[in-house]
Amino acid sequence: MTDPLLRLLRGLPQATLDPSRADRIRTRCHAALAHRPRRDSIWADAADIWAPLAAGAAGIYLTAVLRQALTAYGL
Amino acid sequence: MDRETELGLLDRLRRGDEAAFDAVYDAFNQRLFTFLLRLVRRRDVAEDLLEETWLRLVKHTHRLNEDTRLGPWLFTVARNLHVSYVRSRLLEVSATGGVTPFWFSSADRPSPFETTAARELERRIDRALASLPAASREVLLLVGVAGLDHSDAADVCGITPEALRQRLHRARALLTRALESDTRPGESVLGEVTP
Numbered sequence: 001m002t003d004p005l006l007r008l009l010r011g012l013p014q015a016t017l018d019p020s021r022a023d024r025i026r027t028r029c030h031a032a033l034a035h036r037p038r039r040d041s042i043w044a045d046a047a048d049i050w051a052p053l054a055a056g057a058a059g060i061y062l063t064a065v066l067r068q069a070l071t072a073y074g075l
Numbered sequence: 076m077d078r079e080t081e082l083g084l085l086d087r088l089r090r091g092d093e094a095a096f097d098a099v100y101d102a103f104n105q106r107l108f109t110f111l112l113r114l115v116r117r118r119d120v121a122e123d124l125l126e127e128t129w130l131r132l133v134k135h136t137h138r139l140n141e142d143t144r145l146g147p148w149l150f151t152v153a154r155n156l157h158v159s160y161v162r163s164r165l166l167e168v169s170a171t172g173g174v175t176p177f178w179f180s181s182a183d184r185p186s187p188f189e190t191t192a193a194r195e196l197e198r199r200i201d202r203a204l205a206s207l208p209a210a211s212r213e214v215l216l217l218v219g220v221a222g223l224d225h226s227d228a229a230d231v232c233g234i235t236p237e238a239l240r241q242r243l244h245r246a247r248a249l250l251t252r253a254l255e256s257d258t259r260p261g262e263s264v265l266g267e268v269t270p
Binding site: 034 | 093126216247
């Protein structure tokens with residue numbers, strides 16, 4: 001960083017969080033991690049399965065439509 | 076933290092790994108706290124906003140993308156929480172007056188590092204930063220103090236990199252002016268750091 005003003009700001013001391021508060025934050029976050037919602041991941045897993053199936057079905061449907069159209073026009 | 080390490084931690088964090096959270100916490104906590112404290116200028120409020128930032132992360136781990144960049148994500152949350160706080164209190168924090176050595180830990184006596192940190196130069200910078208509009212202070216803190224590059228800082232502020240550059244240019248000019256007006260004749264704050 002060559003800008004003297006930004007270098008000056010970068011040289012400012014970092015703030016120190018009170019250790020008891022830091023521990024409290026960490027503890028609360030660990031608890032929240034342990035109890036975080038699982039529903040979205042279940043739906044995400046379901047989406048992983050259903051998305052290719054839906055794409056396959058759509059492909060088959062479009063192929064059938066195209067085939068009928070070609071038949072209708074006698075091609 | 077290099078990108079490969081970050082992606083590894085992110086992957087583990089998305090699966091609820093506590094050790095991964097601790098690693099991310101250790102990597103970003105001090106910078107986030109410094110950013111919030113210098114932005115809001117009240118230790119109790121900065122601590123509350125910091126705690127809420129981390130809680131937002133753990134509550135949203137399962138929604139993070141595989142390539143989420145943790146630094147900009149965390150600073151964006153912290154910044155948005157600050158904006159919400161200012162709006163809710165109808166408080167223009169940049170207009171506050173006296174300067175307190177807020178980087179001291181309230182629980183302990185100042186360490187030699189903290190004592191050094193309280194030098195006159197830093198008090199002057201702090202006064203100058205406090206006199207700036209919140210948007211200018213924010214961009215200087217993101218780029219100068221938190222060390223984000225222009226692109227990331229623009230993402231955090233929700234503006235384009237070009238707008239960020241312009242805002243940073245204005246903020247630098249304002250800070251320089253504030254520092255000069257707070258400097259006794261014959262002194263130059265910038266001269267103290269210019270080789």
